[in-house]
Amino acid sequence: MILEWICIVIYSASLLMILFYSFSQLNLLINYLKAQKKNKQATVSVQQTDDLPYVTIQLPVFNELYVMERLLDNMAFLEYPKDKLEIQVLDDSTDESVEITALKVKKLQELGFDVSHIQRENRTSYKAGALKEGLKIAKGDFIAIFDADFLPEADWLLKTIGHFKNPKVGVVQTRWSHLNRDYSILTQVQAFALDAHFTLEQVGRNSKGHFINFNGTAGIWRKQTIFDAGNWQGDTLTEDLDLSYRAQLKNWKFVYLEDVTTPAELPMVISAARSQQFRWNKGGAENFQKMFRKVLSSKNLSFKTKFHGILHLLNSTMFLNVLIVAILSIPMLYIKNEYEHLRIYFIVMSFFVISTIIFFICYWFMYRNIYGGGFKNFVTYIGMFFTFFSIAMGFSLHNSIAVIEGHLGKRSEFVRTPKFNLAAVGSNWKTNKYLRKKVSPNVIIEGLLMLYFMFGLYSAFIVGDQGGDFGLFPFHLMLVIGFGFVFFSSLTDKQ
Structure with missing residues (x-):
């Protein structure tokens, strides 16, 4: 039970950090809307x-x-x-x-x-x-x-x-x-x-x-x-x-x-x-x-x-918290269904849902300000938000490594971002001499994480004794999509 409680504490701390960050975004939204009125x-x-x-x-x-x-x-x-x-x-x-x-x-x-x-x-x-x-x-x-x-x-x-x-x-x-x-x-x-x-x-x-x-x-x-x-x-x-x-x-x-x-x-x-x-x-x-x-x-x-x-x-550190929550979410799914007396605790700790709703609301106002409101734009926004959320989570391993290095003080080279000038080179951009041709070893781990979260999708059907638990199914689906996108894009682009 000690290992289970360690998972619960780390999982909860990361969820709380994400929740605090979402509250700060909500406060910025209020500030933004007030500034728009003025x-x-x-x-x-x-x-x-x-x-x-x-x-x-x-x-x-x-x-x-x-x-x-x-x-x-x-x-x-x-x-x-x-x-x-x-x-x-x-x-x-x-x-x-x-x-x-x-x-x-x-x-x-x-x-x-x-x-x-x-x-x-x-x-x-x-x-x-x-x-x-x-x-x-x-x-x-x-x-x-x-x-x-x-x-x-x-x-x-x-x-x-x-x-x-x-x-x-x-x-x-x-x-x-x-x-x-x-x-x-x-x-x-x-x-x-x-x-x-x-x-x-x-x-x-x-x-x-x-x-x-x-x-x-x-x-x-x-x-x-x-x-x-x-x-x-x-x-x-x-x-x-x-x-x-x-x-x-x-x-x-x-x-x-x-x-x-x-x-x-x-x-x-x-x-x-x-x-x-x-x-x-x-x-x-x-x-x-x-x-x-x-x-x-x-x-x-x-x-x-x-x-x-x-x-x-701490903005970038949120990626580390997201990665921790993602990795621990599958053990937590089993812990929740193994220990009946913890079910109420898990309901109370559904902070990720609250945080996601807050981000969804905040980003909608941003999107509406740029593209306009209306039902059609809102439907488009829903697809864009969940695509963004999924791919952002897919980058969480890569960005978490960067965050850990930053906090530990490990120095590294300033690597420039290649520019393309698409209007001039058109489809010839793939010949850009600055593109990296070597696949990062982290891509392999990202592929394994995609499979890991596929197991999370499977787990939703088999845990517990009452026909499964699908509370985390949407979360794991976005993680599969996100890590799958990053993994396959990295391989097919040969970058």
């Missing part, structure tokens, strides 16, 4: 004829053969006085893209743009190191940052720079939109998750003065804020989240603009999604270890801001 964060637009500040655009890139020309062409279309604009191409590349970039930079220089091609001898601190290196010679008092696949609208700077008239504003972050949202189930699920972050979470936190994060791109910093917060640091894989928290602990204000969108490319193959998810989730855990004591000990923060800040930093 005036949205007004875009402070300015004109090119105004007295505009000097802006430096930083473009941190590494081996971006397929998107460099598109990126630099896009920068040339930005509506901002040339004499007030500097473009830094922070190029850590080691392949032929260096020559292509150099030629493009030269052409822009001939057109009168102040653009420099900055290369380092090594990738010390990866993206954080490149940004820090460029900052040493940046001419602008404001630093806009774009990853290689981001294509801001021509008036992006004019819509964002005006917010810095408030001297307390340190960062303006804009919402990501997606160039290839409908390419596949994988891109649809990623878009669904990111849309929830960039509407529900960012607005829900920002509207009440809670900590939000600069998302690494499609935002602009006051240079003074970066220096005041301690500059870019490369000791985590999510340097953007790290600097965001350090800046807000220094009382700098962040402005989030939901209505200003910056289109970008979603990872199209599962290996690219894996590398991105690993970096984000491990970096989140690393930042929890680095920041949670500072957040809790801050005398300037309210209890609610601390609560949301800690759960924000």
